[in-house]
Amino acid sequence: MTWLRNLIHVGSSSINPRTRNTSLLFLPTSLKHFTSEPNLQGSSSNIPRYSGLEPTKPDEKPRIVVLGSGWAGCRLMKGIDTNIYDVACVSPRNHMVFTPLLASTCVGTLEFRSVAEPIGRIQPAISRAPGSYFFLAHCKGVDTDNHVVHCKTITDGAKNLEPLDFKISYDKLVIASGAEASTFGIQGVKENAIFLREVSHAQEIRRKLLLNLMLSDVPGVLDEEKKRLLHCVVVGGGPTGVEFSGELSDFIIRDVHQRYAHVKDYIHVTLIEANEILSSFDDSLRIYATKQLTKSGVRLVRGVVKDVKSHKVILNDGTEVPYGLLVWSTGVGPSPFINSLQLPKTQGGRIGVDEWLRVPSVQDVFSIGDCSGFLESTGKPVLPALAQVAERQGKYLADLLNRIGKAGGGHANGARDIELGDQFVYKHLGSMASIGRYKALVDLRQSKDLLRCY
Amino acid sequence: MTWLRNLIHVGSSSINPRTRNTSLLFLPTSLKHFTSEPNLQGSSSNIPRYSGLEPTKPDEKPRIVVLGSGWAGCRLMKGIDTNIYDVACVSPRNHMVFTPLLASTCVGTLEFRSVAEPIGRIQPAISRAPGSYFFLAHCKGVDTDNHVVHCKTITDGAKNLEPLDFKISYDKLVIASGAEASTFGIQGVKENAIFLREVSHAQEIRRKLLLNLMLSDVPGVLDEEKKRLLHCVVVGGGPTGVEFSGELSDFIIRDVHQRYAHVKDYIHVTLIEANEILSSFDDSLRIYATKQLTKSGVRLVRGVVKDVKSHKVILNDGTEVPYGLLVWSTGVGPSPFINSLQLPKTQGGRIGVDEWLRVPSVQDVFSIGDCSGFLESTGKPVLPALAQVAERQGKYLADLLNRIGKAGGGHANGARDIELGDQFVYKHLGSMASIGRYKALVDLRQSKDLLRCY
Secondary structure (H helix, E strand, O other): OHHHHOOOOOOHHHOOHHHHHHOOOOOOOOOOOEEEOOOOOOOOOOOOOOEEEOOOOOOOOOEEEEEOOOHHHHHHHHHOOOOOOEEEEEEOOOEEEOHHHHHHHOOOOOOHHHHEEEHHHHOOHHHHOOOOEEEEEEEEEEEOOOOEEEEEEOOOOOOOOOOOEEEEEOOEEEEOOOOEEOOOOOOOHHHHOEOOOOHHHHHHHHHHHHHHHHHOOOOOOOHHHHHHHOEEEEEOOOHHHHHHHHHHHHHHHHHHHHHOHHHOOOOEEEEEEOOOOOOOOOHHHHHHHHHHHHHOOEEEEEOOEEEEOOOEEEEOOOOEEEOOEEEEOOOEEOOHHHHHOOOOEOOOOOEEEOOOOEOOOOOOEEEOHHHEEEOHHHOOOOOOOOHHHHHHHHHHHHHHHHHHHHOOOOOOOOOOOOOOOOOOOOOOOOEEEEEEOOEEEEEOOOOOOOOOOO | OHHHHOOOOOOHHHOOHHHHHHOOOOOOOOOOOEEEOOOOOOOOOOOOOOEEEOOOOOOOOOEEEEEOOOHHHHHHHHHOOOOOOEEEEEEOOOEEEOHHHHHHHOOOOOOHHHHEEEHHHHOOHHHHOOOOEEEEEEEEEEEOOOOEEEEEEOOOOOOOOOOOEEEEEOOEEEEOOOOEEOOOOOOOHHHHOEOOOOHHHHHHHHHHHHHHHHHOOOOOOOHHHHHHHOEEEEEOOOHHHHHHHHHHHHHHHHHHHHHOHHHOOOOEEEEEEOOOOOOOOOHHHHHHHHHHHHHOOEEEEEOOEEEEOOOEEEEOOOOEEEOOEEEEOOOEEOOHHHHHOOOOEOOOOOEEEOOOOEOOOOOOEEEOHHHEEEOHHHOOOOOOOOHHHHHHHHHHHHHHHHHHHHOOOOOOOOOOOOOOOOOOOOOOOOEEEEEEOOEEEEEOOOOOOOOOOO
């Protein structure tokens, strides 16, 4: 059995020579940046305990490390000139989510894959260039003195895989790790509600909705329990909450009546909001949205959630709202990772940046997107946590870093004397929100003071 | 807050009157079949402990209960005349899987949704007719004396949902619950290998493959570990194993070289088979398949697996084969549910049926698909566990039951004196297997003795 002996060596026969020759874009793999320290825990394991990407040498491309793969990080990576820089992205997610369409995937209007774009397609160098990488990992800490980030791989749900710690030296660091859904400290939200920020959330919502539809049809389930199972409660009347409620009511009218006819009279949607729905939109649009949603069967409830139990939400006035599906979309706040960083912050806990999106107290660190905000000293307001802001910041910063790189300041501590050029200026181009039944609101006002931010 | 008071009552405003009027196929929901016994465990719960569908009355449509939603059960349900019968399907899966294309979904050639068809679309009465149902549940037992099946709902992965026991009275029972992947009692298979029989399996394979591709790129992972992570081992050289190996090698050539270029030299595929691959196919086709697979980089290993550990497979001769992904497709055997039934069996443990696919010792019970086989007394061979057989049996039995129903024998114990007509005769129309790179085998021989069965 000679063929078995070299089982774990890929022979040349395994590669189709034709395909190989045509992939001209492919560059040979180089592992020169890798290092590994001896295993302190014992020598039996094949995996050393702490390895990483070493600092780049002056004759090598400088390395930009990007934390996060949302609107800000991905737009930045797309814009980086990979002739100047290598890019290493650290994120728990190997794709970007087109968040405005996420609500449509919960009920099957769109495929999940339609709203997720792999990072390797956004910045192809990450898939192919020898010094560029994507790491499926959490960042655990930033050592700004030594220009190093510390990371841990994500192996959630994978059997027999231990997470691995590693570090990456950066020349420039861009913190774009976003914000976290806020629960306002209300008990039971994390345990019982589903957020709507990732593709996995949309999948969970879909699974739960279908499961409840099926379970409510089982003999022995009483009317009251059926109503509970099929009561979809959405907390938060911002664009996400409203869009999801609209999609749900479309789903009920279009699909449940046809495909779950036995239980169609039991299902309905309630949207709970403490203030006005869509408060950042113009009054007339808000009134229109309220009318349309009510017409589609969405019950709008003004109330403040006090407590979330496994089968019911309790409002401040004591009202109990039983639910089978609970979706929580009440805006975002700083993540524990951002909280843990010893960097200047805004009042709301975001990383404070100057007019060029730099973190002023340290060298070569920038921050964009929902996790960052202008410092008070800039005299500029903290911008809202919107895709529009993040995307614009990503583009601006990519251009800025490319300019710095071209001027020879790409390496660590190399940009001190370089002219940075124009400051980042945000111009709001308007807001949109779909409300179901092929209807949507568009607010083209440019005034920023209507936008909420944390 | 008057609108909150009737929160769990759906008002008429929640339904679009236009949509309502156009859904002419919709029949009003009737719950007349439901019954519930008092809760023996205490009266605090809203859900009685044991409820069910009562026996049908002579003036009502007779009820066919179908266990399973595979090729056999779905083809049967599609063919049932719902003017004669109500249909209740009990299955852990609310859709049929088009199994021959499942392998293609693991690597993204096809969308998962393209190979899954909801049961409500296969037999629309299940979604709409007042006496027809789909129950997401396991069947726990069959009481042939009383014409009742006992079931338990499936709430896997759902938080805060207790499974519910219920029973269904049947007029005719069709057991089409299929077979189970066989492990031949080898230790560690269930814990470490992934089967390829459900959409969830294909999703797990895809997730694991991508996770391993990403993890193998992390700093500090040594060459040996990289090779292990990216070694995809397939056990079983039947059509499923071969098709999956072909798809994997396509994926490596097409996608890994482009999108995971850093690790492309580490990934490869090994197919382990104890005998010949594709043993039911003609010799010349088998030789062709072997050549093509080898050319695509699939390593064919002849060996018998003795033991499966978390990171390696051990063969009978002691050879250790490290793997990162292990897919197991060595055929099927009887499921614990089928084993538990006190019905006549074939030598291989399938439910024994007569020439009309009836279980001869009891009234009104039929069995089709992978879980059934001709009894020795029929003089016919047990048919192979193929979609082709199951599909043909489903069609035959639907016609037979429709004939019985038309002749007035649809109700329990009502078919004793009815002429059953032609026996079921299976004619093999040939076999197909894709082997990757847009190539496939087609074997049009009709001889049945080349087909393996358990």
